[in-house]
Amino acid sequence: MADISSDTVIKARGLTKLYGRHRAVDAIDFDIRRGEIFGVLGPNGAGKTTTILMMLGLTERSGGSVDVLGFDPVRQPLEVKRRVGYLPDAVGFYDHLTARQNLRYTARLLGLPRREAETRIVDAMESVKLADVLDNRVSTFSRGMRQRLGIAEIVMKRAEVAILDEPTSGLDPHSTFELLEMIRGLKRAGVAVLLSSHLLDRVQSVCDRVALFNEGRIALMGTVVELANLVLGAGHPILVEAAGLDIAGTLYGIEGVQSVVPEGEGAWRVVADRDVRAAVAHRIVASGGALTRLADLQPSLEEVYTRYFEEARHAA
Amino acid sequence: MGSRASLALRRQGSPFTGIGPVLVKELADHLSSVRMLVLTLFVIAFGAFPVASSLQTLRTVVDPNSFLFLRIFTLEPEQVGISFVAALNFIIPLMAIGLGFDSVNSEFNRRTLSRVLSQPIYRDALLMGKFLAGLATFAVVLVALWLMVFGAGLLLLGVPPRGVEVARGVGFLVVAIAYGGIWLAISMLFSVLLRSPATSALCALGLWLFFLLLWPQLASAIVSGAAAGEIRSVEDYAALQDLAMGLMRLSPGTLFSEAVLALLSPETRTLGPMLPAQMRGAILGAPLPFDQSLLLIWPQITGLIAGMIVVFAAAYVVFQRQEVRA
Ligand SMILES: Nc1ncnc2c1ncn2[C@@H]1O[C@H](COP(=O)(O)OP(=O)(O)O)[C@@H](O)[C@H]1O
């Protein structure tokens, strides 16, 4: 459709899903751009999966519109599904078949020529580091391996958009790290990635932009830093660990420092309106204190989320 | 709900995209499954006994015009008490149910459904592919069985089947596959309706038992209820018979046994107005030509096929409306 600019791959306007009276998704708007990783984050039941299903045409919307690569998922589902890769929450494969046989079935459904399919399968399995288990039955795969097989399917499909529903849930930290690395790999290959999660902090590091869902609405949308500035206030949070003097008193004397909050034994969280790390180090050392740690604190989405809804509740 | 229908009408692309790969995969799954082995053993166990006994009896018959090969199917040997077709009348539904009861809900439970449906195919193709694969599997078993029976006949009777016997035998195969198709569609309908394969199997088997055991009783109860008034004329009596026949024909098993009777017992000249129990005695006079027999059972054949299509369509409609979250 003509109104889609060339770098927008998904465009939702007023997207709504009703289950009876319940508004599972309530008139949301968002755009996803080519080559970005977009995080759809929020607690269980916030409407993330429902939004995803509507984008794929797997459930019908009750209102609004959604465009995926210029196609309408309800009227042109085959066009959408040819170009979009989907990794469902707790993805399943045919356990009695091998990884290769599973991917072959998908390749046939995609209508790939046999020769082409075989090379794509091998390449895709290499890209997710599963090449050595290509001919093992999926019943022997761990949860993390299944998720990676799901990513391999998307790679094999050469999807322009990858939609991953809770890809890291149930994974140990190491597998999570590996999976997020593969998701970055998709982005490097030019794929736009939409990724949902109820664990905000796990995935915030890979997301270029996030939308925080709550009760079917998008509460906040933007980059992590933008949201942090909006909710937690503009400022650079840093962590200071030092000993030997009245740290709080010393730090308040530095220009730009807005707050100093103790964070456990000998540690303080300092928020300033500019980067004050050099000044802090200088002042502590000059006052005869022992500086043991000085770290830039990433704003935490968890914190953003909690603070936002606390404030929303207070306002109500 | 109006918008749903109109949206579906406007969707683009062939509903049959992807039907081939689904069919091939499901067929391979069926043919290599343990379940298939069990079903085949089951058929052989139930079929071998009546067939062997019939062959024993038929070896003593020397009349060349007596449709010997067809009688392998229909003869009711004293030692067994059940003919091969009567055995098939209940083996076929069991096999079809065994092939279909978990076809859709198992995809839900393995959480493969949304992954498969996120590939460029419609649900139509998935359901149709599964149905055709089940039917093909079933046809393979029946054809093998049929060939074994004819082969055994050839060996033990020492005469080749006549052309008309082969033709009638093939007709029987077609009817048997259509009969299996109905039960396959029924079991797939339950597999769409019910998430648990065990419950789905139970419901399909329950329906089968209902038609097998309860329906004849129920039908005659309804008829005697209708007859509570008065039977004054032959017309009244005929109307009652029609009612009884109509009720019985709601059961796929009745359609199957009527069609098979006319095909395998060429002497059959009429299929009503009698209850199936009376039918065995209704063999009179010279055999009908094959085309006449076909004409006689045309309503039964169309009934079986129409029933299959109606039940499949019901499964299709329910499946289209389901939300796929797994
Ligand atoms: N089939 C359904 N019928 C009724 N309500 C549903 C159905 N599926 C989901 N919901 C409701 O919709 C809301 C959003 O669910 P979902 O999109 O799965 O949330 P999330 O993926 O963010 O955890 C929840 O409140 C859930 O209870």
Ligand SMILES: [Mg+2]
């Ligand atoms: Mg979800």
